[in-house]
Amino acid sequence: MSQVRVRFAPSPTGALHIGGIRTALYNYLIARQMSGTFILRIEDTDQGRFVPGAEEYIIESLRWAGILPDEGPGFGGEYGPYRQSERKDIYRQHALQMIESGAAYYAFDTPQALEQAREQAKAQGNHAFKYDALSRQQLSNSLTLGEEETRRRLDAGEPYVIRLKVNPGQDICVQDAVRGKVMFCSDELDDKILLKSDGMPTYHLANVVDDHLMRITHVVRGEEWLPSTAHHVLLYRALGWEDDMPAFAHLPLILKPDGKGKLSKRDGLRLGIPVFPIAWHGSTPEESFKGFREFGFLPQAMLNFLAFLGWNPGSEQEIFSLEELIAAFSLEQVSKSGARFDFDKARWFNQQYLHAADGASLAEWVRPIIVEHGFQPEQAQLTAFCELMKERVALLPEFWEKGAYFFTGVQTYDQPNVQKRWNATLKEGLQQLTTHLEMYWAEDATALKAAAEQFMQQHSLKPGEVFPLLRIALAGTMQGPDVFKMMQVLGCANSLARLRNAWEIFDTFASA
């Protein structure tokens, strides 16, 4: 079997949304599984929609996700250039070749003329005007104008496009890896533009020519391409490449979390969820978006989540490393229907990865967040903090949101809960307990707890009344990790200072 070569071919028109990342991922998985090559090709044939920085964004996203291409712009490869705008001549040459063979023709109709034809058709009750075998006879093209007039117009520099000549009456069968056989009839197909009047190819021509020249073996792309695949087959046929046409696989779309239709960047804004892998900085705040990275996702968790949107291994395992995905993935298991984006499920995946990570790795990811808030914790303390907090967070920023008091000290105490429990006798007991802890301080939470419990027993202090107050004294809140583990992370001096400070403040609550 020939070397597997797959490509991810985005168009640099803005931020790449997660549907694109999923497409890239599936292509990457296939390449790795089959010891093949993963190619990045930039489809920048529409200069009207080209957005500066988009290509860099795409590559940066793939880098963060950990699925960089083997070939592509800036990555080397034998089949470049990998930007379609740099391959204009190649497309033109193939378009001309098709004119030569009669598979394509020149057309001189202006956009205005076509618009008029469309409106006319509409007025007559036709919902869609099609440039096809029937209508082309009434329009200005090399088929109706004759060779001489065509020559004359070309020489005069009149703008023209090159169109595919679709002959009616042909059945076109697309063998799709996820959908099976899909049949089309050429009667329904229009004479697609191959080469635009600015000399750039359309997607269809560029795509087919590049896939052939780059020796692509599998075309794995979104479902929105399924209808135009019929045209692509016709193109392979016209160019004499039908025998080694790539295999096709059309992926189900990713749908909005609510309502109808496919996921869009608007949904991100509307629902406060990420739809991009990393932040995109548009020209206005409304056009700028946080990504999965900024929401506090781990790349592997995002990939795992995305992999399961439209695919599953058939087993009950859900947590897959990239290596495991490579081994388990198959196009046959890709589902046919669209998958709704579920942010809760994404969070859950991330939580699983956070729980499984060790303190040192977490510290590396969490440190920037702590630093951002103006603190420079020691490595050992930060590691211990992460280890302690990791079971109560799903997203990275929650380490700060739920554990800021470790760094800032207690900002506000849960006053109602203090008032409910506080009294003079208890104060005395807690003060003595604090002194006892100072004397019998241990770096180990279990030993520390034993020391406290021993004291409490001797002085008839009940855990139910002591622990909540210790907790509030240390953290300000009733929620959080084990009291003695908190002390362990806080350290002796810090812990005792917090306790003693609280015993004084709690008195003022009681009298308030």
Added chain:
RNA sequence: GGCCCGUUCGUCUAGGGGUUAGGACGCAUCCCUUUCACGGAUGAAACACGGGUUCGAUUCCCGUACGGGCUACCA
């Protein structure tokens, strides 16, 4: 409108001619516990509808409904 694709718990899905239709997220209850989490247990929750084919259809076929995509000198 035309063409193409799809439809199993709210969501992601497994399954497949005869099953108590399985798992996960979310939700609820309980257990664990000094709190919050984690973890564990339990529960509510699904085969779009109508016709066939068949001894038997959620599974196969055909319709209908609904959803989606395409229908540009955009990709």
